[in-house]
Amino acid sequence: MTLQTANDGILIATIAMLLMAIFIIIFVAYYQQKQAQHQIMVKELQERHRQELMAAMFRGQEAERRRLAQDLHDDIGTMLSVAKMTLNQLERHLERYSPERAQAQKTRQLLDDTLKNVRRISRDLVPTTLERFGLLAALEELVGNANNDLINVQLEWPEKFDMTAPALDVMLYRIVQELVNNAIRHAGATHITIRFFIHEKELRLAVLDDGRGFDIDEVIQSKQRGLGLRNIESRLSVVNGHVTFDVAPGRGSRIIVQIPLENPKLVALLT
């Protein structure tokens, strides 16, 4: 074999190798890009599916609450009312100032308290005002119920604010309910402000209080205590919204909820 033949042979083999190398590089780049796009698409689908599941879960939760509230009101409430009426009739047959009559009066008082509690629980489960008169009326009722001699809750509502979608109203109501409850029960707040406003194509809800605050990391890590806050985040994830906690132990809290108004999921919710 001459040197020239060897040279030609090596040259051809090298060119073949180089072509193969270029083909491999192009193939890897093309295939990887295609796979990456496919993976992004799968992730988007999974996210959409998760959001739909969440939405369905919250819808189911609301339906279950409604059923419970109806059962409480119609069955237990009615039975308690009948029991109270029967007790009233029985009380009439008892001698005045007798120990039996005093016992009956005490039982009636207990029945009254139980009826009140049943009504309260039923109202909390399904705020009928929300369904009948909308979010503003329901929030005003919530604020009215929370206000007392020690606690002052204020609601700031913008003049031009016509967001009327039952699903969104329920979501916002539940979030406000959770945050106000937390401020009163856990932070011991005496002044709470609920503020709704539109900012840069975003619906914003701010709940401010003068309570003793809390450590957000500790609460989120705690399975029991962080449930409410995680629930808020889950509700917001359905509409691509998010919540910011400006909180720390020893000072008032500032919790801001942001919901983008120009997002297709919200539009779907609103329609």
Added chain:
Amino acid sequence: MWTASEMMNNLVLFNVDLLVRFTLLLAMFYHTFQYLQEKRTVIVLLAGFWVLFGVDFFLSNPTLTDWHNHRINRYSFVVESVLMLGFVLRFFLYLVRELPVANLTQYPLFWVCCGLLIAHAGTVFLTPFMYYFNVWNNPYDFKTMVKIEHWVEIIRNMAFAIAMGYARRSTN
């Protein structure tokens, strides 16, 4: 230091460069591969290559004191090319299977491996003859092959430069 411009044989540096280069590139693959089995393979192959290099060095240069007629290793360059092609193909398989990045063209290691693949694909058939041609005062006879070797080395260095650019951008 011996240099060609001073009419002194500097092929020993060429040999040492092979060892350093191969060690550094295998260290890169060691850090890139995820599985323990692959990491072990890299270490075993590196150790094996060091042994091969030492043996090859002595076999290619029976008279170590004769620096003027020092030759490059006979088999080490071939083994390096084959191993490197294997590692690059394994890395590409990893890229396709594991999808470590969304945008491949901005992934520094992709460019490094492209450079290595082109460089070694372009020289793998030339390396068995390098021992015979890289002898002091002996000119290269495979002129086209030498040109190809130079071109693929230029391409490899350009790919390395792109990789360094992206690596720098990602660390900033």
